[in-house]
Amino acid sequence: MVILKGFLFFILFCISVLMSAALAHDASEKVLAKKIFGNFLTPTKLKSESIGKYNKGCLNGGVELPVKGETWQHINSKRGRNWGHPRLINFTKDLSQKVAEFGWIGLYIGDLGNPRGGPTPYGHAAHQVGLEVDIKFRKPATLDLSVKDSHNDHRYGKPSFKEMNVVSKNQKNVNSNWTQEHMNILKAAAQDERVNKIFVNAAIKVWMCKNAGSADRSWLMKIRPERGHSEHFHVRLKCPEGSPDCVNTPLWNKYKNVDGCDKQLAWWVTDRLKPKKKVIKKTVEIKKKFKCAHARCYLPEELPKACLKTMHVEN
Template structure:
């Protein structure tokens, strides 16, 4: 990576790779990538980085097309959490995300049978596209929380590689199964009630179950969105941190609690609509290149 950093510095200009503390706020402030760098698959470059950039924390771009300057590592083990799958090196995020995870883990520890949280993928040290898996998780504002109750926080590194989460879905996600508990409801509610949270992705049956069970304030349900998968973990996405102009936000969820939409998902699972004969075949998604990302992401890679 040292050779890459040197070439990036030449492309960007020496000023962009000085002490690495600050980066331009606009792509117009940086020279255009050369033809070689712009076509490189970004996942290989970001996936090779083992540590954060020595820059001020800053989200650059969007959740699925961006990167992270000055990332912070969630400690592997804390009083109410453990980071899982440490070999992936994905327990990095923006400081606000790390603070959120720690706060949510304390709330989870108050639930019966939970000592805290098992934390799945967050972001790579400098964000960006991942070598495997997620299309999002690129900007340091996404985190996966395991559905498995964290009943022991003394797991070894080896155990964290072997242990699996548990699935909470039944009937292909139309309903919850017997492993669902009121604790899951309360932990997701605590996450959605945090003003820093933009939305939470969970399988449709879980959203429908929470809609049926909630008897108090229902405003938090708006942030809980049904989506495919997400039955081994729920995915929390945070808002852009205040004052970070380079962060690209997602549109807010539609008004209302979203329970009718969740029920529609459930009915479509139970009674799938017939395929549209006129629908075009799906187009395979190509890998993101450096040219697809905000220009500032090259400075994040180059900073040493």
């Protein structure tokens, strides 16, 4: 009898597993936007236009940044994220030339975006409208690295490219890899009219605030403190003309100062770094009830309507 009961239980268990697998399959029939956009190898033939928000949008008429140029090399090129609005491509090339003034031969360029923008299959939440680029803190010794040596994405084999971290372990200061040259490059980028914001690790901004001198400091406001961003900085350009559906993010400044060297910045390298109290179980349960709102979960219809045209293969 006991054996029979056990057997019945086993059968029921099998049925429930099969049913839940079938249901899971149904749910996954909806293809996520990141998969659609991540698969495009070509841009649309439409005129160049950034559409939507930086973390919820797409790009028409994308232009490719060549993997190698006289003053730059694109890193992790196998991901195919070397596309952007023409304004971003021009900005990236211009900055890579400008750094010669500070003793650099050029720049190692990280991700821009997919050929048609949109969510990336992994990694970023933003980088969706073709106006953002990651730039490495490593000073190039050569701009002719082999494909293998210019990769550090384990999805494409053993990582070879060595990132340079410029922030100390405790996340409060820069470390000995940081140089005045980095400061000069960031300042030049921030002073560029096309730039909206630049994200760096908060410890970097703290150093810059201390060492920027007393002359015009307004450019410093564009340098925004963030977590991470200790091996690269992230440049976001303003919405270009001819992109009426592109949504700019304003420079939010609670303390109404010129440079953003304020209490908010101090919080990043003090209170924020204190060990957090244990998360109460209830909060976790509440969180579970809410739908995932990250770019990696977007369905195509959650993007701006115009992006459906961008997704159309023939365009």
